[in-house]
Amino acid sequence: MRLHSLVLVxxxxxxxxxxxxxxxxxxxxxxxxxxxxxPLFSGANMAQIEVAPEVQSFLETKGYQTLTGARLTAVSxxxxxxxxxxxxxxxxxxxxxxxxEMQQIAVLNPVPxxxxxxxxxxxxxxxxxxxxxxxxxxLVLDANLAGxxxxxxxxxxxxxxxxxxxx
Amino acid sequence: xxxxxxLFGLLFMLAFAPSLTAQNDGDRxxxxxxxxxxxxxxxxxxxxxxxxxxxxxLKEPNDPETGKPKLDKNNPDESLRSTPLRxxxxxxxxxxxxxxxxxxxxxxxxxxxxxxxxxxKMKDDNTLDIRGYIGVQTFxxxxxxxxxxxxxxx
Numbered sequence: 455m456r457l458h459s460l461v462l463v464x465x466x467x468x469x470x471x472x473x474x475x476x477x478x479x480x481x482x483x484x485x486x487x488x489x490x491x492x493p494l495f496s497g498a499n500m501a502q503i504e505v506a507p508e509v510q511s512f513l514e515t516k517g518y519q520t521l522t523g524a525r526l527t528a529v530s531x532x533x534x535x536x537x538x539x540x541x542x543x544x545x546x547x548x549x550x551x552x553x554x555e556m557q558q559i560a561v562l563n564p565v566p567x568x569x570x571x572x573x574x575x576x577x578x579x580x581x582x583x584x585x586x587x588x589x590x591x592x593l594v595l596d597a598n599l600a601g602x603x604x605x606x607x608x609x610x611x612x613x614x615x616x617x618x619x620x621x
Numbered sequence: 622x623x624x625x626x627x628l629f630g631l632l633f634m635l636a637f638a639p640s641l642t643a644q645n646d647g648d649r650x651x652x653x654x655x656x657x658x659x660x661x662x663x664x665x666x667x668x669x670x671x672x673x674x675x676x677x678x679l680k681e682p683n684d685p686e687t688g689k690p691k692l693d694k695n696n697p698d699e700s701l702r703s704t705p706l707r708x709x710x711x712x713x714x715x716x717x718x719x720x721x722x723x724x725x726x727x728x729x730x731x732x733x734x735x736x737x738x739x740x741x742k743m744k745d746d747n748t749l750d751i752r753g754y755i756g757v758q759t760f761x762x763x764x765x766x767x768x769x770x771x772x773x774x775x
Contacts, residue, residue, distance in 0.1 A: 498677045498708040502668055544705045552669060555727070556713045563692070563703045578700040592669060598708045 476522045476618040483507055483613040488595040490607040496599050501609070506590040513619050523618035524582040529560045529574040531595075532610045539565045539572055541607070543598045547574055551591035554584040582615065647717025650741065653677065653769040654749060662769060665712065672723055674712030682707055695734030706731055715741060728753045737761070 488501035509521060529547060533539055544563035550556035559582065560574035585591040595609065650672050653664045662678035684691045691706040715726030721743040728739040728751065737753035738761075744750055747768040754761025 579698045
């Protein structure tokens, strides 16, 4: 039994040693825009965008070949000057792909009042590698609205990811 | 030439009509539904080709302990426990598979923070059997959900 454990531990150590070390690289998706189509009613509303980040070519320009992991590290949202985020009580962000299940990746509750720029709290444990491997995926912004709005609600977004990549 | 165009048009319609019908059949799930306990209402929408359900109404929206809106305090990821339950997406990733069934999805139970495999069967336009299970369908529980705005019977 002890010998088995020893062999198993050795094999794991060997595999770990063979694996190329990963580095962390920052990657941004900027100037995205979520539009909730009006008229909007109080309560749960959502907007979705389809993204196709060019991660592979980005990594190659940095001298990396393989993406081994991806985490969301920052989400900043901004709204038109004429509006503030006062109408939004809480917001959360999800990722979903055709072949990858939906996962919550960030939240902000409560939304600070009187602001035109806010930051969401990224999920600590959300692994986004499968979405990047799919190439194209959706980002879904959910917001609970405190009241009705006769027009569209457009929210700009900048997202920052920490990619793990090996050479 | 004109006859040929009409013929091609008909062939196109014949080829794609079944998938269009399946899509429309799948969309019958879209709407607001109430579980049997009556404590919540769930709105089902479509994102891409899959169906998702969010809590849009809670009978008791506030946590009796804090007096504030209920949060997803049992989320396995601690960093997400400030997410409010109102607006929470508890049904995820359902694909219409045919004959009034939506499969491959999950249902989240905020009471214990667990996610279960789930299958939805439409008994009639206004009634769903929602079965959450672990592993195989035998080990699960079925709840009956009613459509909130009842459609007239056809």
